[in-house]
Amino acid sequence: DVKVTQSSRYLVKRTGEKVFLECVQDMDHENMFWYRQDPGLGLRLIYFSYDVKMKEKGDIPEGYSVSREKKERFSLILESASTNQTSMYLCASSLTGTSMNTEAFFGQGTRLTVV
Amino acid sequence: RKEVEQDPGPFNVPEGATVAFNCTYSNSASQSFFWYRQDCRKEPKLLMSVYSSGNEDGRFTAQLNRASQYISLLIRDSKLSDSATYLCVVNRAGNMLTFGGGTRLMVKP
Numbered sequence A: 001d002v003k004v005t006q007s008s009r010y011l012v013k014r015t016g017e018k019v020f021l022e023c024v025q026d027m028d029h030e031n032m033f034w035y036r037q038d039p040g041l042g043l044r045l046i047y048f049s050y051d052v053k054m055k056e057k058g059d060i061p062e063g064y065s066v067s068r069e070k071k072e073r074f075s076l077i078l079e080s081a082s083t084n085q086t087s088m089y090l091c092a093s094s095l096t097g098t099s100m101n102t103e104a105f106f107g108q109g110t111r112l113t114v115v
Numbered sequence B: 001r002k003e004v005e006q007d008p009g010p011f012n013v014p015e016g017a018t019v020a021f022n023c024t025y026s027n028s029a030s031q032s033f034f035w036y037r038q039d040c041r042k043e044p045k046l047l048m049s050v051y052s053s054g055n056e057d058g059r060f061t062a063q064l065n066r067a068s069q070y071i072s073l074l075i076r077d078s079k080l081s082d083s084a085t086y087l088c089v090v091n092r093a094g095n096m097l098t099f100g101g102g103t104r105l106m107v108k109p
Helices: none
Strands: A004-006 A010-013 A019-025 A031-038 A042-051 A054-057 A064-070 A073-078 A087-094 A110-114 B004-006 B011-014 B019-025 B032-038 B045-050 B055-057 B060-065 B070-075 B084-092 B096-099 B103-108
Touching (some): A004 A087, A010 A019, A019 A031, A019 A087, A031 A064, A031 B096, A042 A064, A042 A073, A042 B096, A054 A064, A073 A087, B011 B019, B019 B084, B019 B103, B032 B060, B032 B070, B045 B055, B045 B060, B070 B084
Parallel strands (some): A010 A110, B011 B103
Antiparallel strands (some): A004 A019, A031 A042, A042 A054, A064 A073, A087 A110, B004 B019, B032 B084, B055 B060, B060 B070, B084 B096, B084 B103
């Protein structure tokens, strides 16, 4: 069974802390994504990685960085957490290939609260 | 303007009704299209891909109009269990998936 696992379901962090969100997939997918989901704004892409050590900025990369040292793991880093980064964070992975097999599989989400 | 736009709803329909959602996208180079379903407090899951010629999966029919840059989802004979948020998803070049804001459907007894 396909699996994308995020390290935490709920996190509470203080303003200014460095925060790591971890995501692991067991499907040997090339692509991995980090999104945040906020009411009224939908899912917005933060960063995308199409291979180990490769990354591309999404629509809202400011205040975030990512790391992909191994194919199965994609980490999202909040360098200095701020209250406006309180959100639901969703990791996803997909194959690279023809258009119709690029289904993205999601982790269960991490609800981060920055106080 | 958002790259993928949907009416947020909610659409409140009785059981057995037919309901349709539309989605528009702005990037004419978009390569593939999907509908995802997201239940409350759950992660999104693929409902169906959208093929150029249109496709059907049981009570669900998806259509793509490239000229007008919109995608539609039709649900026939709505069930209570269809209540969810439906996300329109567009694959830009390079496998980067862009999501619409979602359309909320509530099916009432």
